[in-house]
Structure formats: C-alpha cells, structure tokens
Amino acid sequence: xxxxxxxxxxxxxxxxxxxxxxxxxIMPGSRVLDLGxxxxxxxxxxxxxxxxxxxxxxxxxGGVNACVRNGLSVIQGDADxxxxxxxxxxxxxxxxxxxxxxxxxxxxxxxxxxRIGRHAIVSFPNFGHWRMRLRLLTEGRMPRTPVLPHHWYxxxxxxxxxxxxxxxxxxxxxxxxxxxxxxxEQGRAYRLDPRGRLANLLAAQGLFMLAGKENSx
Amino acid sequence: xxxxxxPPTLAGQPRIDATQAAAEATDRPGFRxxxxxxxxxxxxxxxxxxxxxYQTYGKLNADRSNAILICxxxxxxxxxxxxxxxxxxxxxxxxxxxxxxxxxxxxxxxICANVLGGCMGSSGPSEIDPxxxxxxxLTFPVITIADMVRAQKRLVxxxxxxxxxxxxxxxxxxxxxxxxxxxxxxxVFAAVPIxxxxxxxxxxxxxxxxxxxxxxxxxxxxxxxxxxxGVRPARGLAVARMAAHITxxxxxxxxxxFGRNLQNRAAIxxxxxxxxQVENYLRHQGISxxxxxxxxxxxxxxxxxxxxxxxxxxxxxLANAFRATKTRFCSISFTSDWLYPTAENxxxxxxxxxxxxxxxxxxxxxxxxxxxxxxDEPEFHATLRGFLAGCAEHRGLSR
Numbered sequence: 001x002x003x004x005x006x007x008x009x010x011x012x013x014x015x016x017x018x019x020x021x022x023x024x025x026i027m028p029g030s031r032v033l034d035l036g037x038x039x040x041x042x043x044x045x046x047x048x049x050x051x052x053x054x055x056x057x058x059x060x061x062g063g064v065n066a067c068v069r070n071g072l073s074v075i076q077g078d079a080d081x082x083x084x085x086x087x088x089x090x091x092x093x094x095x096x097x098x099x100x101x102x103x104x105x106x107x108x109x110x111x112x113x114x115r116i117g118r119h120a121i122v123s124f125p126n127f128g129h130w131r132m133r134l135r136l137l138t139e140g141r142m143p144r145t146p147v148l149p150h151h152w153y154x155x156x157x158x159x160x161x162x163x164x165x166x167x168x169x170x171x172x173x174x175x176x177x178x179x180x181x182x183x184x185e186q187g188r189a190y191r192l193d194p195r196g197r198l199a200n201l202l203a204a205q206g207l208f209m210l211a212g213k214e215n216s217x
Numbered sequence: 218x219x220x221x222x223x224p225p226t227l228a229g230q231p232r233i234d235a236t237q238a239a240a241e242a243t244d245r246p247g248f249r250x251x252x253x254x255x256x257x258x259x260x261x262x263x264x265x266x267x268x269x270x271y272q273t274y275g276k277l278n279a280d281r282s283n284a285i286l287i288c289x290x291x292x293x294x295x296x297x298x299x300x301x302x303x304x305x306x307x308x309x310x311x312x313x314x315x316x317x318x319x320x321x322x323x324x325x326x327x328i329c330a331n332v333l334g335g336c337m338g339s340s341g342p343s344e345i346d347p348x349x350x351x352x353x354x355l356t357f358p359v360i361t362i363a364d365m366v367r368a369q370k371r372l373v374x375x376x377x378x379x380x381x382x383x384x385x386x387x388x389x390x391x392x393x394x395x396x397x398x399x400x401x402x403x404x405v406f407a408a409v410p411i412x413x414x415x416x417x418x419x420x421x422x423x424x425x426x427x428x429x430x431x432x433x434x435x436x437x438x439x440x441x442x443x444x445x446x447g448v449r450p451a452r453g454l455a456v457a458r459m460a461a462h463i464t465x466x467x468x469x470x471x472x473x474x475f476g477r478n479l480q481n482r483a484a485i486x487x488x489x490x491x492x493x494q495v496e497n498y499l500r501h502q503g504i505s506x507x508x509x510x511x512x513x514x515x516x517x518x519x520x521x522x523x524x525x526x527x528x529x530x531x532x533x534x535l536a537n538a539f540r541a542t543k544t545r546f547c548s549i550s551f552t553s554d555w556l557y558p559t560a561e562n563x564x565x566x567x568x569x570x571x572x573x574x575x576x577x578x579x580x581x582x583x584x585x586x587x588x589x590x591x592x593d594e595p596e597f598h599a600t601l602r603g604f605l606a607g608c609a610e611h612r613g614l615s616r
Binding site: 055061064065067068069070071072073074075076077082085086087090 | 545547548566567570571572573575576577578579580581582596599600602603604606607608610
C-alpha cells in the first residue's frame with residue numbers, strides 16, 4: 001500500500017526526517033496521541049498543518065512545560081504506567097517514536113497502543129543492523145552508533161530488539177502490521193519486507209503502522 | 218454562539234452593567250449583588266435573599282467572550298489585584314493579575330467573587346440574617362463547594378456571560394474549578410485547577426479539624442454568638458491559622474527561611490516567649506489573619522472543603538463527573554506541596570483522560586510548598602501564559 005500523495009508533507013516545512021515519515025501516515029483532521037512527544041515538534045506540526053486534534057504525553061517535565069507553553073495539550077506521564085487510563089479507541093492514531101525500547105514492559109505498551117488507537121505508529125532502532133552486529137563481533141563491546149549513541153551504563157534503552165523480533169511480537173500479540181518502512185542511518189526510507197533478512201540487516205530504524213486484529217481490514 | 222439575553226433586573230435592584238460598574242454603597246471597593254430568587258443548597262435549605270460580593274478587573278468585550286472567573290482559596294477573597302481594604306497588603310494574586318501580566322487585564326475581564334459563607338461581603342455567618350435582624354452566626358446553613366459555585370453561576374448569569382473563557386483557582390479555588398467544569402460544562406471553555414484535589418484526604422480533614430477545635434475551644438467563641446457579645450475568638454482563630462500555615466509551606470523552605478535561628482536574641486530564654494524566628498513568624502501570621510477573617514466563616518469554609526467529593530457525586534467514579542466535556546483543562550501541581558500533593562492532581566488528570574477530555578498536566582519543580590501557586594514561580598507562570606494563549610487562539614479571541 002503506497003502512501004497517499006495528498007498526505008505527504010511539503011518539503012519546505014522543516015520537520016525531522018523520521019517525524020516526517022510518521023506525519024505522512026496520518027490523515028488530516030484525525031485525533032492523535034503522541035507518546036513521548038518531547039518538545040512537541042511532531043504534535044505542533046500536526047496541529048498547525050494537518051488540522052489534527054492532538055494530545056501528548058511526555059516523561060520529562062521540561063518537555064511537558066515547553067509543550068504546554070506552546071499551547072499544546074500535553075500531560076506528564078510515562079508509557080509504562082499511564083496508558084491504562086486512556087479509554088479504548090479514543091484516538092485514530094497513537095504514536096510512539098523511538099521510545100518502545102526504553103519502556104519496562106514493551107509488550108504491554110504495545111497492547112495498550114492498539115487498544116487506545118485505531119492505528120498505532122511505532123518507530124524503534126533496529127539492534128540487528130549490520131553495523132551493530134559488526135561492532136559487537138569485531139570490538140567485543142556493546143555497539144555505539146549514531147542511532148544508538150549511549151554508553152551501556154547510562155542508556156535508557158533497556159529493551160532493544162531487531163526488526164524480526166518486533167514482527168514476531170506483533171504476531172504473538174495478534175497485531176496486524178498495516179504498513180512498514182525501514183530506514184537507513186541517514187533516515188532514507190526503503191520498502192523492504194520486514195519479515196526478510198535484508199530488512200533486518202539494512203534497517204537502522206523500523207517504522208510500523210499497526211492495528212489490533214479486530215480493527216484491521 | 219446563540220444570543221444570550223441577560224436575566225431581567227430583580228425588582229428594586231439597579232442592573233449592574235459590568236462595563237460601567239457602579240458600586241453599591243458599602244465601605245469597601247468592589248460590587249455586591251443581592252439576589253431575591255432562592256438559592257437551593259445541598260443541605261436542603263435555601264437562601265433568600267443572598268448576597269455575592271465581587272470585584273472585577275479589566276473590561277468585558279463586546280461579545281462577552283473574554284471573561285475569566287478567579288476562584289479564591291480558603292482564606293482568600295475578591296481582592297485579587299489591589300491592596301486589601303483591611304490589611305493594606307497587596308492583592309493575593311497581584312503577581313499574576315494586571316496589565317500585561319499572565320491574567321492580562323488589558324485583554325481579559327477578570328471576576329472574583331467572595332465565596333458563599335465568606336466574610337468579605339457575601340452571605341455568611343457574620344452577615345445579618347434579614348429574617349431576624351441579627352447576625353446568622355451558626356444558624357447560617359452549612360454550605361458546600363457546589364453551593365459556592367451555584368451562587369457564582371448566578372453572578373455570571375447576571376453579568377450576561379454565556380460562556381466563561383476560563384475558570385481558574387488554586388487549592389479550594391481549584392475545587393471550585395472542578396465543580397464548575399463538572400456542573401456547568403457548557404459554561405466553561407477552559408478550566409485551570411491548580412494545586413488541588415477532587416476530595417480531601419483523611420489528613421486534610423484532620424488538619425482542618427484541629428483548626429476548628431482551636432476556634433471552638435476559645436472561651437470567646439461563645440458557641441458562635443460572639444458578635445453580639447462584642448468579643449472575638451481571636452486566640453483560637455490565630456492558632457487555627459498557625460497550624461494551617463505550616464501545611465502551606467514545605468520543610469525545606471521552613472529550614473531555609475528560619476532553621477533554628479533565634480529571634481533577636483543570642484541565647485534561648487528558658488521560657489515560652491517566641492525564642493525562635495519560626496515561632497515569631499507563625500505568631501505574626503496568626504495575628505494578622507485575625508484582623509481580616511471571621512472565626513465562624515473559617516468553620517463553614519473548612520467544612521465545605523472537607524465535604525467536597527466530586528467522585529462520590531458520580532457513583533464513585535471521578536471520570537463520570539467529566540463525561541463528554543469539551544472544556545480544555547490544564548492541571549498544575551507543585552513538587553513540594555504535601556497538602557495537595559501531585560498524586561492528588563494526577564488523579565484528576567487520570568479521570569479526565571478516562572473521560573477523553575482535552576487535558577494538559579504540568580508539575581512545577583519548587584521548594585515553596587502548597588503556597589507556591591501564590592508566589593513568584595516563573596515556570597508556573599510561563600505554563601499558564603502558554604496554555605491561555607493556546608486557548609485564546611482556539612476560541613478566536615483577538616489579541
């Protein structure tokens with residue numbers, strides 16, 4: 001399924017590359033919940049350029065305050081503890097960018113995502129990327145790459161996975177992969193089968209749009 | 218917005234036009250609305266007539282869309298941004314309300330009413346019961362937060378305002394905000410409950426009870442009939458205030474301000490004078506409070522706080538209080554507030570989320586305790602400014 005060209009973000013509007021890909025998946029006028037919204041870059045874009053009814057959740061108080069100062073509806077909270085309060089199917093899209101690997105219970109978080117939203121959009125770094133494998137093999141140390149730059153002792157990423165790991169988990173949780181994009185280290189998108197070994201080796205990040213089996217078509 | 222016709226003037230009462238306010242002949246600034254139509258109370262009683270004393274700042278715009286209702290806290294009053302008529306101290310939210318300030322009087326029309334049961338001109342135990350010609354004292358009906366809000370709504374109707382742009386308040390003021398948003402959702406565009414709770418905890422009730430007992434233990438309380446006897450339970454009220462004031466501060470702040478420092482002396486006195494600076498501070502808080510507040514009002518208003526339980530009114534589920542609300546909420550709490558801690562404010566946020574309401578929540582880092590909402594807290598002010606700006610944009614309010 002190729003993206004509807006009417007949804008694509010005009011290049012002239014500045015938006016981080018991976019957020020642009022997320023924004024392109026979102027229909028104008030929809031209700032969006034952005035979990036781990038940071039300083040509100042994606043939400044702000046969606047609200048101002050796609051007429052979205054946007055809400056956010058962010059762990060860092062500084063991030064929350066910055067968002068609210070800019071007129072965004074954001075609450076302080078974390079994906080592990082605060083998702084159960086959201087009602088079922090309350091949003092068209094729930095977005096979790098680059099955060100799944102930092103949650104304590106990623107499988108529970110995923111369940112909540114597809115419960116709360118008709119679609120869930122999830123992005124995460126791929127631990128199976130060839131550079132990670134090569135570094136571990138040749139250096140014998142936990143790999144540090146531009147996508148995963150932290151030292152092993154102060155990284156927030158406690159549940160790293162590969163593209164294949166993620167796809168397997170979706171199968172186990174009866175979650176349908178509706179769309180997927182694999183990204184290289186420069187954030188360029190490739191259309192590769194996520195169940196294939198090529199995607200698992202070449203993708204620095206994975207970006208998936210998911211739905212619970214009852215919701216998917 | 219459909220046309221909203223302001224209610225007809227009550228017989229014999231001048232219609233108070235909000236844009237050309239005329240103060241009723243009282244010895245205090247502000248206005249006083251007297252309503253003959255009975256006010257039904259939660260207790261089953263009804264008040265008729267009753268009075269609401271209030272103050273306004275700024276100008277109501279042509280389509281009456283820029284009104285902000287400020288709800289004061291337990292011992293606050295309607296003098297938000299001007300010297301207090303009795304103590305001369307700056308208005309309690311002078312830091313937030315004024316030209317160009319966060320609650321900008323050049324842009325918004327700000328209203329603050331003295332709560333029902335209060336002692337700055339609204340109907341309360343120190344006012345005269347028209348039926349007897351004597352002060353109400355304890356014959357005044359026990360009022361609730363919902364009753365306070367019902368009276369405020371009557372005032373807002375009188376001012377011809379169909380929808381308030383914002384209802385905002387801290388502490389007991391925050392409870393009124395929640396009650397407004399729950400009882401009159403269509404009348405509230407944005408709600409900002411600050412440092413508050415949807416119901417008092419056992420600890421909250423316990424502290425209020427200590428205060429009430431201090432007042433009632435004062436020999437000059439005379440079972441509430443002190444006005445006619447020409448005395449006042451000043452000592453009891455001062456002690457109540459001292460106890461309450463401790464709950465408004467934080468341990469680190471008290472330590473920072475006073476520590477174990479002695480007041481104007483080099484050594485302890487081996488007596489019961491105010492040796493320590495903190496003792497002096499509290500005694501001063503108590504004494505200055507008594508100048509402007511009525512003991513019986515303190516009983517009634519603390520009672521209203523203790524009785525408030527929004528979830529209980531809605532089958533025990535707080536989210537039910539906000540079902541289908543379109544109001545935009547911003548909940549704000551303070552890290553060192555142990556009277557209405559962040560956890561209590563989070564409960565409100567959780568309920569709002571469960572009701573799919575549009576809510577923001579910010580916890581402000583501070584060591585100033587519960588009182589922080591009254592003080593200079595740049596992060597709090599910036600958040601509020603941003604939230605209101607966002608709401609104004611959504612409402613189409615011109616700059």
